[in-house]
Amino acid sequence: MYPIVLLSVLGIVVLFLGFMKSKSVLLPATLLFLVLALASNFIDWNQGKVLYFYEMLAVNNLTLAFNAIVLVSAFMIVAMTRGFQDQEEAQPAEYYGIMLFSLVGAFMIIGYEHLIMLFVGIEILSVSMYILTGSDKSNLRSNEAALKYFLMGAFATGIMLFGIALLYGATGSFNLTDIQSYVSIQGRGVSYILYAGLLLLLIGMLFKVSAAPFHFWTPDVYDGAPTIFTTFMSTIVKTAGFAAIFRLLSHSFTPIYSFWWITLAAITVLTLLVGNIIAVYQNSFKRMLAYSSISHAGYLLIAVTSLSPQTENAILFYSLAYSIATISAFGVLMLVSKKKALEGQVDESYAAFNGLAAQNPLLAFVLAVSMLSLAGIPLTAGFWGKFFVFGSAVERGLVWMLVVAVLMSAVGIYYYFRAIIAAYLKEGDIGKIRIAPFYRIILVVATAMTILFGLAPGIFEKLL
Amino acid sequence: MLSDFGIILLFILAAIVLIMVVLGASRLLRPNRPNEEKLTTYESGEEPLGNANVQFNVRFYVVALVFVLFEVELIFLFPWAVVFGNVDLIEQTDGRWGWFALAEMLVFVGMLTLGLAYAWRKGYLDWVRPTPQVPHTPSPVPPALYEQLNEKYAPKVKVP
Numbered sequence: 280m281y282p283i284v285l286l287s288v289l290g291i292v293v294l295f296l297g298f299m300k301s302k303s304v305l306l307p308a309t310l311l312f313l314v315l316a317l318a319s320n321f322i323d324w325n326q327g328k329v330l331y332f333y334e335m336l337a338v339n340n341l342t343l344a345f346n347a348i349v350l351v352s353a354f355m356i357v358a359m360t361r362g363f364q365d366q367e368e369a370q371p372a373e374y375y376g377i378m379l380f381s382l383v384g385a386f387m388i389i390g391y392e393h394l395i396m397l398f399v400g401i402e403i404l405s406v407s408m409y410i411l412t413g414s415d416k417s418n419l420r421s422n423e424a425a426l427k428y429f430l431m432g433a434f435a436t437g438i439m440l441f442g443i444a445l446l447y448g449a450t451g452s453f454n455l456t457d458i459q460s461y462v463s464i465q466g467r468g469v470s471y472i473l474y475a476g477l478l479l480l481l482i483g484m485l486f487k488v489s490a491a492p493f494h495f496w497t498p499d500v501y502d503g504a505p506t507i508f509t510t511f512m513s514t515i516v517k518t519a520g521f522a523a524i525f526r527l528l529s530h531s532f533t534p535i536y537s538f539w540w541i542t543l544a545a546i547t548v549l550t551l552l553v554g555n556i557i558a559v560y561q562n563s564f565k566r567m568l569a570y571s572s573i574s575h576a577g578y579l580l581i582a583v584t585s586l587s588p589q590t591e592n593a594i595l596f597y598s599l600a601y602s603i604a605t606i607s608a609f610g611v612l613m614l615v616s617k618k619k620a621l622e623g624q625v626d627e628s629y630a631a632f633n634g635l636a637a638q639n640p641l642l643a644f645v646l647a648v649s650m651l652s653l654a655g656i657p658l659t660a661g662f663w664g665k666f667f668v669f670g671s672a673v674e675r676g677l678v679w680m681l682v683v684a685v686l687m688s689a690v691g692i693y694y695y696f697r698a699i700i701a702a703y704l705k706e707g708d709i710g711k712i713r714i715a716p717f718y719r720i721i722l723v724v725a726t727a728m729t730i731l732f733g734l735a736p737g738i739f740e741k742l743l
Numbered sequence: 744m745l746s747d748f749g750i751i752l753l754f755i756l757a758a759i760v761l762i763m764v765v766l767g768a769s770r771l772l773r774p775n776r777p778n779e780e781k782l783t784t785y786e787s788g789e790e791p792l793g794n795a796n797v798q799f800n801v802r803f804y805v806v807a808l809v810f811v812l813f814e815v816e817l818i819f820l821f822p823w824a825v826v827f828g829n830v831d832l833i834e835q836t837d838g839r840w841g842w843f844a845l846a847e848m849l850v851f852v853g854m855l856t857l858g859l860a861y862a863w864r865k866g867y868l869d870w871v872r873p874t875p876q877v878p879h880t881p882s883p884v885p886p887a888l889y890e891q892l893n894e895k896y897a898p899k900v901k902v903p
Contacts, residue, residue, distance in 0.1 A: 291857055298864055448748060472748070 280331040280338060281319035282346060283386050286312070290379035297372020306362040309375040310354060316382070317350045334454065335393040342390040344595055345522040349385050352514045352602045353378065358721050359610050360507055374414060378511065381407030385519035389526075394443045394453040394480075397523060401439070401487060404516060405432050411508040412500055424503025431496045432486070439483020445476030459531040466534060474538060480527070481539070488520035490546055490576045491553040501569035506616070506627075509565065510609040513572045514602040521579050525594055529586060536586065543584045548683050550577035555687040558694050564612060565627040567694055568605070571653060574691060575601050581684055582668045585675035593667035596739055600660035600732060604652035607725040610718070611646045618712050629697055634707025642712060643702040645722045652729045654695040655688050660732035667736075805867050809859065816855050823848055 289312040296308055320343055323329055328339045357378065363369035380403060387400025409432065413425025447453055449472040450461040462469060486493040501509045532539060554574030561567040575597075582593040612627065615635065619626040636643035652661035665688065672681050701707075714722075732739055745753070784791045826832075827844040836843075862868060 291854070294861055295857075 280329075280336060281322050282316040282350070283336075283383050285316050285319050286379045286383050286386075289315070290376045290383070293379060294372055294376040297370070297376075302362060302364070302371055305371050305375055306357070306360070309357050309379070312379065313350055313354045313357065317347060317354070320346050320350065330392060332396075335396045336387070336390050337392040338390055341591055341595070342522070342526075345389045345518065345598070346386055348518055348595070348599050348602060349382060349389070349515050352518070352606060353382055353511075355603075355606050355721050355725060356507065356511050356514070358717055359510075359606075359613070361715055361718065368417060370414075374411065377407045377410055381411075381511075382515070385515055388519050388523040391523065391526070392455050394446065394455070397527075398436075398440060398443060401484075401523075402436065404519065405436065405487065408432075408508075408512055408516060411511065412504040414508065415505045418503075418505075420503040421505065422503075424500045428496055428500045435483050435486035435493070438479050438486075442476045442479030442481070442483060445472050446480060447476075449473035449476060455527070455531045459534075462532060463534045467537075469535065477532060477539060478542065481524070481543070484520060484524050484527070485546060488517055488524070488576050488579075489573050490580060491550040491573065492546075494550070494553060494573045494576075497573055498566055498569045501572070502563065502566050506565065506609055506613050509569075510606055513568070513609075514605050517572065517576065517579075518598040518602060521576075521583070521594055521598060525583055525591065528583060529590070533586070540584055540586075543580065544677070544680060547577055547580040547584050548680060550574070550580060551683055551687045555690045559690060561694070562629060563627050564629050564631065564698060565616075567629075567698075568608060568612075571691070571694075572605070574687065575653075577687070578665060578668050578684065581672050581677075581680060584680070585672045585677055587671045587674040589667060589671040589674060592740065593664075593671045596660075596667050596732075596736065597664035599739070600652060600664040600729070603725045603728050604649040604659075604661055607645050607722055607729070608649040608653070610722050610725070611642050611649070614642065614712050614714065614718075615709070618709065629701050630707075631709075632698055632701040632707075633705040634709050635702040637707075638709065638711045641719070641722070642714070645726045646702055647699045648726045648729055650695040650698050652733070654692045656692075658730070658733045660729045660736070662733060663736040802870060805862075809862060809868070812855060812858065816852065819851070820848070 293305065293309055293312065296305055323338045324343055325340065326338075328337055330337055357375065360371075360374070363371040363374065384400045384403030384405075384407065387396055388404065391397040391400060409425055409429045412428050413422055415421035443453070446458065449470045450458045452458055452461070462473070482493065489497040501513060504512065528539070551574060554570050554572075554577055558567050558570035558574065561570060579594060579597055579601075582590045582597065615631050616625040616627045619631045632646070635646070648659065652659035655661045655665040669681055669684065672678075672684075784795075823844070827841065827848070829840070832840045
């Protein structure tokens with residue numbers, strides 16, 4: 280609860296800081312506020328389940344851990360913006376303010392106890408994302424992306440709200456615990472309205488985490504948005520969205536598992552197939568990462584579908600591994616694409632990385648580690664993420680789904696390694712890229728975390 | 744036995760039927776004498792001019808957004824006022840309830856005021872005033888000479 284209140288107020292403070300003459304205070308202020316939020320997050324640590332806001336928000340160690348992942352990702356991303364000093368038209372104060380507000384939405388959907396809270400949180404998060412997507416006003420593709428995202432997101436929200444209304448009609452409550460007691464008392468005899476409501480609600484939430492067949496907005500939006508905000512979307516929205524889906528299904532709907540698991544299993548397999556196979560055909564690295572985010576949604580869905588005792592750890596670890604690897608991949612992409620920009624048009628293809636290792640060994644190494652982690656090669660955090668996810672599927676006995684997933688991660692190796700091959704083996708004329716010191720620290724820390732969690736995943740479980 | 748959703752369905756059906764009955768009855772009963780004046784768009788008594796599909800100045804939207812914000816705030820104040828003035832609650836808490844409710848609402852209104860202040864400071868509330876461009880011709884003849892010529896040769900018109 281504390282980070283929600285804190286960031287709501289501090290977001291307004293950031294907006295008003297923007298009126299100062301000097302813009303250089305914004306970045307340190309935002310970073311400081313994020314650290315404050317992270318510290319306040321742990322006030323409730325180990326208190327058990329605590330309810331806030333008239334039982335609309337629940338806090339326990341799991342939600343606090345998700346909050347922490349979101350905050351750490353946000354800290355890294357904000358640090359990589361470098362205050363938007365190289366863009367003339369940028370409005371840094373508004374961007375930082377909106378980022379902080381969107382985090383409030385993320386905390387709400389991570390810890391909601393009431394479906395209205397879920398709805399409000401998803402709206403805060405989504406509306407912020409629509410604005411950030413279209414923040415590059417002079418870029419036609421950014422505008423197109425924002426409009427597409429907004430229209431489709433509005434429809435998804437409508438569907439989700441309809442689902443919530445039907446759930447209320449069936450159970451007479453918005454409260455997750457009340458819904459849980461209704462479902463467990465009625466068992467299989469629940470009203471059909473509840474099934475319809477659950478499916479519609481799931482569709483709305485799966486849209487936000489870009490699971491197939493609700494993924495069609497993802498490539499265009501991720502491609503069109505400014506890269507820094509693509510990073511924000513693909514890490515924070517995904518982490519928070521999966522926390523929300525897991526909370527809904529594990530908290531309220533375990534008694535009717537036999538009803539929803541088959542739907543979710545079909546969506547999982549479809550997401551894995553679509554994400555990985557289409558990613559192979561991409562020539563743009565940024566677009567490939569968009570499809571890769573769809574495929575990672577698929578892996579996370581495996582964990583949700585199997586819903587075993589291991590699932591919450593698996594989702595937590597996978598979100599963390601995915602977030603830091605994605606942040607460092609996008610971080611390298613931002614530097615390289617700007618260096619290779621031609622007449623203001625940034626080059627985001629694989630070819631932009633050609634010969635990166637010759638002059639920039641650090642960047643090439645960071646890129647290689649993040650690609651290995653996303654592909655799930657051992658000794659990186661991504662491997663253990665996949666390992667835990669697959670482990671929870673085995674526990675539930677979903678072996679056929681595991682076969683699909685393993686095949687698809689083999690496909691994934693092809694397109695992730697294309698970037699590594701471009702960086703290390705191809706010839707290119709890319710010169711020395713100057714990296715700001717703070718940016719370098721973030722990249723090194725993200726890489727170090729990926730390797731550290733790859734070598735010793737037990738550290739993470741100790742922290743919990 | 745109807746469920747609650749059944750009642751809503753009946754409600755929708757009743758609404759449709761009612762409108763059809765009312766409109767149908769008035770169509771049967773009324774005299775039908777259309778003329779040009781009656782068929783024009785009603786625009787608060789003004790004579791409609793031109794096409795409705797014209798581009799509005801984008802600033803209308805900003806003003807409309809700020810307006811909607813405060814409209815919603817106002818609507819929210821009504822239920823609050825009822826709870827705020829609840830005599831039982833105030834007596835039970837020795838008046839602390841009133842201060843609590845007032846503080847809560849001040850926080851809410853304060854947030855919105857901050858938003859308004861932000862929009863104001865950003866200049867979203869300033870309408871762009873047209874600055875008339877006076878045409879200026881660089882000429883060696885001073886304007887005063889023209890004035891004299893006009894005075895001299897202007898036709899003398901008697902103003903009744």
